[in-house]
Amino acid sequence: MDGALTKSERETLKAIWRLTSQPRSEVGARTGDLASSLKVSPGTMTATVKKLADRGLAVHAPYHGVQLTDSGRRRAMSVVRRHRIVERFLADMLGYSWSEADRLAPTFEHQLPQEIEDRLYAALDRPATCPHGFPIPGTGSAGLPDMPPLYDLSPGDRAVVALPGSTDPDVAMFLEGLGVRPGVEVEVREKHPFDGPLVVSVDGNDRTLGEKVARQIMVRVSPEKATAEARLPGAGKKVSSTINSKARKDSV
Ligand SMILES: [Zn+2]
The missing domain is CATH 1.10.10.10 (Winged helix-like DNA-binding domain superfamily/Winged helix DNA-binding domain)
Incomplete structure (x- = not known):
């Protein structure tokens, strides 16, 4: 196969x-x-x-x-899947930072037997994303959800952060200081007009991000807006837990 x-x-x-x-x-x-x-x-x-x-x-x-072609796209997804699983292995099991994981994965991912990839995935407890926050496609998957830049969102939108491996280390460090790291959910509070800054809420704190930085942050948009509908009646369930279980299902 x-x-x-x-x-x-x-x-x-x-x-x-x-x-x-x-x-x-x-x-x-x-x-x-x-x-x-x-x-x-x-x-x-x-x-x-x-x-x-x-x-x-x-x-x-x-x-x-x-x-x-369609089969090329499925094949590309399996290549992406392996890369992201190997990155997870390097980060979670061997303690590499996410930028090191991105650099080291291609040194051996292409030679990895499929059965070892499958065992790694299970040993990692079937992760939904790579250490950068990008989704791990399911087996046989033909595509992944769009990941727009954070700057494209509107007030009230919620999304989970992903930072590409190519992110400038200084920018990554700046964002780390604000708590904006891969896998964190943010909510857009305000967007100033004429390409002005974006105000997002991270862990209950409002943080201001300039346009340039907010364009480098990729996001997975949460399915519901931050309205009353986003909560299941009576369940008191937070939106973020819904996302995690959904992402997890997608990746199986
Ligand atoms: Zn990655």
Whole structure:
């Protein structure tokens, strides 16, 4: 079933997915962008894309760039799933920071036998997200929910924070000081007009974030707004626990 893809084919699948999964991106990934994101030459990238196309995982149409087929998208999701599980292993079991986990995972994730990935996932107690706060796709999954920037939300919206591995370490440290870290739920209180700052509530404290920083924080939007409807009648259940159990279900 796992018709052995090479490390570069797997990384390329993931890169195509990353470049084409942004909302409103109707166009395919350009081979030049793929090449620079994986730091290989355009010729090498064209050859890898051709191999993926020969396997029916990608389509490279003139003037339309590279897109994944349905089976390519499922395959990309399994690559993403493994990466995020291995990151969890490095962070939770070996004590690496989340940025180190992101850097070290690709040194061995591609050689990992499927059965070891499955055991790791179970040993980690079936985590819903990677240490950066991004969801771990379920097996056989064909996609993941959109993760818009925090800055795109409106007052009253609640969301769970994810910080990409590429986040500037100084920005990450600044956010850490405010309590804005991966997996934390925030609620937008106020958004100042004309690209002004955003005020969010974190653990009961109001925190002000500039536009530039708020655009670097990705979020998983909570299904309900922070209104009375967000609570189950009489259950006194917090929205965050609903999210966790939902995320957990998605990832099984
Ligand atoms: Zn991650």
